[in-house]
Amino acid sequence: MIFETPLIHGTLIKRYKRFLSDIRLDDGSIVVAHCTNSGSMKTCIEEGAEVYLSPATDPKRKTRYTWEMIKINGQWVGINTSHPNLIAFEAVKSGALKQLAGYTHVQREVKTGDSRIDIMAQNEHETCFIEVKNVTMKDGQFARFPDAVTTRGKKHLEELMRLKQEGIRAVMIYIIQRSDVDIFAPAHDIDLAYAQTLMQAHKAGVEIIPLQVKVSPSEIVIDKELPVDLDI
Structure with a gap:
C-alpha cells in the first residue's frame, strides 16, 4: 500500500476522546488529527514522539488530518486501522x-x-x-x-x-x-x-x-x- 499523497511530519502532544489527537507540526502550529484506532493503543502512545499525518481529502470533514503512524523506539508503528x-x-x-x-x-x-x-x-x-x-x-x-x-x-x-x-x-x-x-x-x-x-x-x-x-x-x-x- 503506497501513500499517494505526501504525509505531514509532526510530534504527538496528546490523544484524547479516543478518536482525537493534538499534533504539533514542524512549523510550530498545532492541529487536531483524527485517530482511527478505537483501542487502548497502550504500547504505541508516547507523547512527544514523531508522527506522520495524512491530509483529509473530504473538505467537509471536521478534522483536516488523519494520524497514520508514530515512531516508537526508533521504528514506525502504523496506527491507522483502515x-x-x-x-x-x-x-x-x-x-x-x-x-x-x-x-x-x-x-x-x-x-x-x-x-x-x-x-x-x-x-x-x-x-x-x-x-x-x-x-x-x-x-x-x-x-x-x-x-x-x-x-x-x-x-x-x-x-x-x-x-x-x-x-x-x-x-x-x-x-x-x-x-x-x-x-x-x-x-x-x-x-x-x-x-x-x-x-x-x-x-x-x-x-x-x-x-x-x-x-x-x-x-x-x-x-x-x-x-x-x-x-x-
Missing part, C-alpha cells in the same frame, strides 16, 4: 500471498449470516471468507490482539467457525503494523473470551495468518508471516 483491510485485499487479489493464491474473484465487505466479513475470495473450486484485524500491541517479543475487549471481534470468529462447519474455507488475518515483535499471540489478560474463541476457531479449522508489515512514510508493505502461539 489500512490492514486494504493491505490484505490487495495481497489476496494480486496473488502475493502463497497461502491465499489462485483466487479469480476477490471482493471486500461481504455480508454472511449476521456479520459482514472483510474479504471474500473465490475460484471455480472454492469460496474463502477472510476477516482482517489490526495489531499494534507489543508485549516483549509478542504481538498481541486485542488491546481492548472486542465483542465484535469475537462475533467475527464465531461467524468464521460457522462458515468452516459448512465446508467453506475460513481465514483470520492479523496485520501487525510494527517490526519489533516476533510471535503473534492473543491477549489473554485483556480479553479472555476472545482468546478462548480464537483457540476454538483454530481447533475448528479456521486458519490463522499473522502478517508483519514494514511501515514507512512512503508505504506499508507485507514483510513476513509470524509464528503463532495461542497458549501464552
Whole structure:
C-alpha cells in the first residue's frame, strides 16, 4: 500500500476522546488529527514522539488530518486501522500471498449470516471468507490482539467457525503494523473470551495468518508471516 499523497511530519502532544489527537507540526502550529484506532493503543502512545499525518481529502470533514503512524523506539508503528483491510485485499487479489493464491474473484465487505466479513475470495473450486484485524500491541517479543475487549471481534470468529462447519474455507488475518515483535499471540489478560474463541476457531479449522508489515512514510508493505502461539 503506497501513500499517494505526501504525509505531514509532526510530534504527538496528546490523544484524547479516543478518536482525537493534538499534533504539533514542524512549523510550530498545532492541529487536531483524527485517530482511527478505537483501542487502548497502550504500547504505541508516547507523547512527544514523531508522527506522520495524512491530509483529509473530504473538505467537509471536521478534522483536516488523519494520524497514520508514530515512531516508537526508533521504528514506525502504523496506527491507522483502515489500512490492514486494504493491505490484505490487495495481497489476496494480486496473488502475493502463497497461502491465499489462485483466487479469480476477490471482493471486500461481504455480508454472511449476521456479520459482514472483510474479504471474500473465490475460484471455480472454492469460496474463502477472510476477516482482517489490526495489531499494534507489543508485549516483549509478542504481538498481541486485542488491546481492548472486542465483542465484535469475537462475533467475527464465531461467524468464521460457522462458515468452516459448512465446508467453506475460513481465514483470520492479523496485520501487525510494527517490526519489533516476533510471535503473534492473543491477549489473554485483556480479553479472555476472545482468546478462548480464537483457540476454538483454530481447533475448528479456521486458519490463522499473522502478517508483519514494514511501515514507512512512503508505504506499508507485507514483510513476513509470524509464528503463532495461542497458549501464552
